Amino acid sequence: MPAGGRARRDDKKTRKNGKSPSASSERLKKTISPADIRLNDKEDRQERSSEPHKPKLSSLLQSSDIAGTRGAILNRNWRSSIQQYINLYNQAETEQHSRVLTDFVADPIHGDRLRLRLERLRERDLYRGALPAGSETKAELVRVNESASEVSVLLRLHIKRRMEQGGRFYTEERYEYExxxxxxxxxxxxxxxxxxxxxxxxxRYGASVFQRTPEPEEAPGEEIYIMPSLPYLNYDLMPGFKNRVKGIRYRRDLAAAYADRWWNEGNPAYELFEVNCTNYVSQCIFAGNAPMNYTGKRGNGWWYKGRNGGQEWWSYSWAVSNSLTQYLSAARKSGLRAFETETAGELQLGDVITYDWNGDGRFEHSTIVTAFDSAGQPLVNANTVASRHRFWDYRDSYAWTKATRYRFFHIEDLL
Incomplete structure (x- = not known):
C-alpha cells in the first residue's frame, strides 16, 4: 500500500477516536480554574522552560513559568487556594471577624492588620446601629507570576456589603487590590x-505640592468677567417682574448622579490618573454646574483643559487633594466656593470630604457625598480605591489611623 494512503487512513482513525493531542490538551485547560475567577490571559500565559528552577520568595515577580502537564496541575491547585481565600475573605467581611481568614493565611503581620480593620468596622457599625445583611466578594486575577513551587498574584477584589439600619437597607461597594x-x-x-x-x-505629585501656600482671593492672571452696567429697576414697584438671582445654582443632584455613573471607571473625556480621587471629585463638582476658574497657572484657580503636547493642562487643585483642600478653604467672591462645617452630618449631596491620614496637615484623599444612611450620615463615592455609598469615616480602610483628620466642605448653593 502506498505510504500516502496509509497516512490518510491513520489520520482518519485519529479523528474518529477523538484522541488528537490538541483535543486532550483543550480538555485539560478547561479543568484548571474555578468558574468564578476571571483570568487575564495575557498576564497568565505560561511559557515553556526546559529546566524549571526554584527562586526565592522575594524574586517571584521576576520568575519564569514552568511547562508541561505538571505545571497545569500546579496551576489548578494554587487557583483552588485562591478561590478558598476569596470565600474566607467574604465570610470575614460578613461576620466582621478575622479568625476564619487568619487561620488559613500564614502571615501574622497581615493577620493583625486585618483584625484591627475588622474590629474598627464592627465597633463603628454597632455604634451606628447598622448590621451587615449579606456580603458578596468577587475577584479578578490582574497579574500572575509563577515558578515551579511559588506563585505571586495581584488580586482585584469587588466587595458588596448589604447593610440594614433602622429597618432600611442600602448597599455599599468598593474595589480593593491585594x-x-x-x-x-x-x-x-x-x-x-x-x-x-x-x-x-x-x-499624585511630590511633597512640594503639599506646601501650604494660601491662595489670594483673586490670584494674578485670573480671567475676570465684568458684567455690563444695567439700569436700576425697583422691583417693589414692579410686582409683575421677578428679580433674577445672581450666580449659578449648584446642581447637587447632577453631581451625585455623575459620581454614581463613573465611580468604578474613568470618563474617557478626562485623563485617568493612577491616583484619581481628586480628579474624580473635581469632575463631579463640575458636572454639578460649578464654573471653572481658569488661570493658566497650575498653582492658582481650579481648572482643567487636558493634555497638550505631553504637557499637563490642569491646576493642582483639580487633581491633588491637599491643593483642593486649600482652594475650598480660601474666601472668594465668585466661582466655586465652600465653607467648612463642624460635623459630617451637616453636609449635603455633592459636598466634599478630604482626609489627612496621619494628622500632619497633608490631605491625601478626597470623596464626594452621594447618599445618606437612615441616621442622616453621609455615604460617599471615591475613585482611586473605587467606592460607592461607603460610610464617610473610612475606618474600614487600611489607610485609616488614630491620627486621621477630616475637613468637611459644604459647597455654596449659588456659585
Whole structure:
C-alpha cells in the first residue's frame, strides 16, 4: 500500500477516536480554574522552560513559568487556594471577624492588620446601629507570576456589603487590590504573605505640592468677567417682574448622579490618573454646574483643559487633594466656593470630604457625598480605591489611623 494512503487512513482513525493531542490538551485547560475567577490571559500565559528552577520568595515577580502537564496541575491547585481565600475573605467581611481568614493565611503581620480593620468596622457599625445583611466578594486575577513551587498574584477584589439600619437597607461597594504570595506544600498551596495596596495614601505629585501656600482671593492672571452696567429697576414697584438671582445654582443632584455613573471607571473625556480621587471629585463638582476658574497657572484657580503636547493642562487643585483642600478653604467672591462645617452630618449631596491620614496637615484623599444612611450620615463615592455609598469615616480602610483628620466642605448653593 502506498505510504500516502496509509497516512490518510491513520489520520482518519485519529479523528474518529477523538484522541488528537490538541483535543486532550483543550480538555485539560478547561479543568484548571474555578468558574468564578476571571483570568487575564495575557498576564497568565505560561511559557515553556526546559529546566524549571526554584527562586526565592522575594524574586517571584521576576520568575519564569514552568511547562508541561505538571505545571497545569500546579496551576489548578494554587487557583483552588485562591478561590478558598476569596470565600474566607467574604465570610470575614460578613461576620466582621478575622479568625476564619487568619487561620488559613500564614502571615501574622497581615493577620493583625486585618483584625484591627475588622474590629474598627464592627465597633463603628454597632455604634451606628447598622448590621451587615449579606456580603458578596468577587475577584479578578490582574497579574500572575509563577515558578515551579511559588506563585505571586495581584488580586482585584469587588466587595458588596448589604447593610440594614433602622429597618432600611442600602448597599455599599468598593474595589480593593491585594498581592498574595503562595508556595506549594506537597499537593497543597499555602498563602504565605498578603500585602494590601493602599492607594489612598499615594499622592499624585511630590511633597512640594503639599506646601501650604494660601491662595489670594483673586490670584494674578485670573480671567475676570465684568458684567455690563444695567439700569436700576425697583422691583417693589414692579410686582409683575421677578428679580433674577445672581450666580449659578449648584446642581447637587447632577453631581451625585455623575459620581454614581463613573465611580468604578474613568470618563474617557478626562485623563485617568493612577491616583484619581481628586480628579474624580473635581469632575463631579463640575458636572454639578460649578464654573471653572481658569488661570493658566497650575498653582492658582481650579481648572482643567487636558493634555497638550505631553504637557499637563490642569491646576493642582483639580487633581491633588491637599491643593483642593486649600482652594475650598480660601474666601472668594465668585466661582466655586465652600465653607467648612463642624460635623459630617451637616453636609449635603455633592459636598466634599478630604482626609489627612496621619494628622500632619497633608490631605491625601478626597470623596464626594452621594447618599445618606437612615441616621442622616453621609455615604460617599471615591475613585482611586473605587467606592460607592461607603460610610464617610473610612475606618474600614487600611489607610485609616488614630491620627486621621477630616475637613468637611459644604459647597455654596449659588456659585
Amino acid at each position: 498581592r498574595l504570595w503562595l508556595a506549594s506544600s506537597g499537593p497543597h498551596w499555602e498563602v504565605l504573605q498578603i500585602e494590601p495596596v493602599i492607594a489612598e495614601r499615594r499622592p
